[in-house]
Amino acid sequence: MADDDAAITFADLALREELLTALNHLGYEEPTPIQREAIPPLIEGRDLLGQAATGTGKTAAFALPVLQRLETNRSDTNPAALVLVPTRELAMQVSEAMHKYGRGLRTRVLPVYGGQPIRMQLRALERGVDVVVATPGRAIDHLNRGTLDLKSVETVVLDEADEMLDMGFAEDLEALLDAAPESRQTVLFSATMPPRLNGMVSRHLREPERIEIGRADVEAEAKRVRQVAYIVPRANKPAALGRLLDVEQPTAALVFCRTRDEVDTLTETLNGRGYRAEALHGGMSQQQRDRVMSRLRSGNADLLLATDVAARGLDIDLLTHVVNYDVPSSPETYVHRIGRVGRAGREGTAITLAQPREHRMLKTVERVTKQKIAVEKIPTVADLRARRLELTRAGLEESLLDDGDLDRFRVVVETLAESYDLMDVAAAAIKLAHEASGGPGDDEEEIPDIPAPRGDRPERGAKRPDRGGKRDSSGMTRIFIGAGRVAGIRPKDLVGAITNEAGLTGRDIGGIEIADRFSLVEVPEGSVDGVITALRGTTIKGKKATIRRERFASPRR
Structure with a gap:
């Protein structure tokens, strides 16, 4: 089943060509679990009760079926769909998403919420809309004024239903659902399913499809x-x-x-x-x-x-x-x-x-x-300083690799090199660049170290960068690995690769520093060439990476 799910695309969900074009333009590649499960029954017109957390793709899960079911070149000025959300920010977000999805269908989407001049909303409602995305309080206000007519509504969506109940909108929701036609489709999404939702579900949803994004x-x-x-x-x-x-x-x-x-x-x-x-x-x-x-x-x-x-x-x-x-x-x-x-x-x-x-x-x-x-x-103050020095070094290396315009600065280097050692000139320049980027002050205090509870301490070797000199690093050399946090690299990946391929133990490995695009690992100086050779012949997290001695540091003695 998992393989079948992985193969499903938005095209397999029988969406209109205009929606597929919009999704492709937005960079959507394949539906999330909640979208795979919710879109087909919603397109069929069934009621749905869905439980899924924020960030799982709920908006597209209900927005695409709503847009799919809209009549082409619809002339009715009253909305065909009402989406209720708890906050103004979410109303704006959902409205913007539906507008993008429905651009090819020329869908008229209107966000309705408190805090916005009501005259703007009145004019838009009078001109005609297809979808209203509203907070319950402002929707009730328009309903009581007679400016929001729900007689043509085919679908009502309650997004973040538990949150709307927590905010005291229960009566408003009941009134809005009662004002919509009984023949409508009702969709309820909620991050949690507290008992107080049961009454609303039993009163307003008809044999709903139940979907829960579960533990797996x-x-x-x-x-x-x-x-x-x-x-x-x-x-x-x-x-x-x-x-x-x-x-x-x-x-x-x-x-x-x-x-x-x-x-x-x-x-x-x-x-x-x-x-x-x-x-x-x-x-x-x-x-x-x-x-x-x-x-x-x-x-x-x-x-x-x-x-x-x-x-x-x-x-x-x-x-x-x-x-x-x-x-x-x-x-x-x-x-x-x-x-x-x-x-x-x-x-x-x-x-x-x-x-x-x-x-x-x-x-x-x-x-x-x-x-x-x-x-x-x-992290200690020493860790923080090391991290900022690492960023300075990475920035300088990027500048060197970028083949930027350095010629106009060479005259300064050449002039200073006549009176000073070239290494001292470079170090002074790096010092200025590093201090300009900011750093922890001399008055920054250490944060008390509370040991991890027994059983939660990291395994030996799979650890954070060297803690301010607490570990003896004499006789150690750092190697550069051209893969970091962006590639999903973790300390255990580096420890595992070195111990498996180079024959070292976890106790032989020193400090590990993982940046966004590269990592630095301390290994014994006598083993560094063997480690480099071994790692060049294997992959880390399934990918080949550049492996070499770190260029900016000599062996630690």
């Missing part, structure tokens, strides 16, 4: 996510978060906090550390929330700190890291969060900061997800 699917998503936890005293959490972000260097990160105050405080702290951080929570005005989302979409922010409710349904492009500032209250919440970086085949990193007393909660999460959460040590 969750495990498949989780396998693409590097999951790691750090045991940190609460007083040291802000410093630990800043340190980890400095070392990880995420392209874009989403940090979950429990309270609004925590969101505001951490945002200020991280902005002070040089990050472009934004806060998002329920205590902000709609105008403030709009500004935050605008900065995120324009790329003017790379770090979002939010509460669960505020972040529900958000899809951030190029999201590489999710951070749990506290251990989530339930395993389900943890799974929903980390799924944001494991979606659409992407890999990512999930970081959890746990207080010592929260270790038992981590074990519960592991049991539910059937995935190991590695407990590691907070």
